[in-house]
Amino acid sequence: MHKTLIIIAIACLVAAGAAWAQSGPTAQQVGQDAKTAVDTRVGTQKAYDSWADERAKLRDDAETLQRELELAERQCKKSEAYLAGQKAKVADLEGRLREIERIRAELEPYLDETMERLDKFVAADMPFLAKERHDRLASLKAKLDDYDASLALKASRVLEALYIEAQYGGTVEVKEEEMTLEGSAKGVRVLRLGRLGLYALGLDGRTAWRFDRPSGRWVREDDFARELGQAADMAARTRVISLVELPVGPAPAKEARP
Incomplete structure (x- = not known):
């Protein structure tokens, strides 16, 4: 009975081996599986390498974006500072x-x-x-009435006119011209000593007048004709400077030379 059982067991093992041999993978299948495994490994490595490159690129992009963000934040802060400064300037200008x-x-x-x-x-x-003074004042008035003229220009022109008028008080002038004196036109030499005195000397050298400011008329001053001639020559720089006596101030009702 034991022999029978052993024979049956051996038969079963043989049958099982035969069955396994018939159902197990062939060499071709093993080779195919190995190739598939290798291809999968290669594909996985390529995918890993590709992802590594992509990851490095993404990391670089992230760093670049971070730097740009920091720069943008700094620029934003600077722009806010500029804006605050501009607002202050605008307020100052206003x-x-x-x-x-x-x-x-x-x-x-x-x-x-x-x-x-x-x-x-x-x-x-x-x-x-x-005429010169009248024309200057007329021009000044026209400039002051000019809407398009700047305030600075108007002020400058007024100051210029005041300066010129002030300068007249410290200058000496002599010139020949024709004036109406005592009802007739006469050729005279006009001598101006600042604003101290204004005189007219006849071309004959013997007749003389001075302007009397209070009365607004010319007063005859023949007694001072010689001195006026000397003063006129000095003003014209044709005579050496010397002291001369000239009438000044309001004309008296009757004035005689001392």
Whole structure:
């Protein structure tokens, strides 16, 4: 019975081996599986390498974006500082514009008033350089009435006119011209000593007049004709400077030479 069982077991093993041999993988299948495994490994390595490159690129891109973000933040802060500075400048300019408007509102009337006072002063002054002074004041008035002229230009022209009029008080002038004196036209030498005195000397050297400011008329001063001639020569630089006696101030009702 034991032998029978052993024979049966051996038979079963043989049958199983035969069955396994028939059902196990062939060499071709093993080779194919190996190739598939190798291909999978190669594909996996390529995918890994590709992902490594992509990861490095993404890392570089992330670093670049981070730097750009930091730069943008700095620029934003700087722009905010610039904006605050510009706002301060705008506020300052607005304040200056308001101040300019205030000055204009106050200065323009003052310039007009100064022009009016200057006009009255010239009208009441000694009658010298009448056309030149009249033309200057007319030009000044036209400039003050010019809407397009800047306030600075208007102020400059007023100051210039005042300066020129002030300069007349410290200058000496002599020239020949024709004047109406005592009802007739006469050729004379006109001598101006600043604003101290204005004189007219006949070309004959014997007749003389001086302008009397209070009365606004020319007063005969023949007694001083010689001295006036000397003063005129000195003003024209044709005579050595010396002391001469000339009448000044309001003309008396009757004046005699001492």
